[in-house]
Amino acid sequence: MATIILLTISNIFMTIAWYGHLKYRNSPLWLAILVSWLIASLEYCFQVPANRIGYGQFNGAQLKTIQEVITLIVFAAFSVIYLKEPLKWNYLVGFAFMVMAVFFVFKKF
Numbered sequence: 001m002a003t004i005i006l007l008t009i010s011n012i013f014m015t016i017a018w019y020g021h022l023k024y025r026n027s028p029l030w031l032a033i034l035v036s037w038l039i040a041s042l043e044y045c046f047q048v049p050a051n052r053i054g055y056g057q058f059n060g061a062q063l064k065t066i067q068e069v070i071t072l073i074v075f076a077a078f079s080v081i082y083l084k085e086p087l088k089w090n091y092l093v094g095f096a097f098m099v100m101a102v103f104f105v106f107k108k109f
Contacts, residue, residue, distance in 0.1 A: 003054030007067050010046035011074040013039055019078065065105040072098055
């Protein structure tokens with residue numbers, strides 16, 4: 001559970017770093033880059049421990065799959081709440097395919 005929590009926190013920071021500046025398009029690009037890098041450095045403080053703790057319980061492919069699903073969930077919420085963009089049906093279908101990928105990655109064949 002610690003891995004999931006840490007990955008979620010890291011993804012919140014990374015989503016803000018990558019997309020938070022989009023509402024401030026009038027600010028200088030160098031400032032957006034600098035602030036994004038500062039936020040992203042916080043992301044690493046959660047991402048690295050998450051992978052260290054999780055590796056062994058999960059393999060590398062499973063850790064990456066968990067991270068991607070969390071990224072989609074965090075981004076979907078961020079885009080609706082912060083960017084005020086609609087969550088369209090085709091996005092949800094695409095996300096559903098990603099969830100199916102989770103099944104195949106975690107299934108023991």
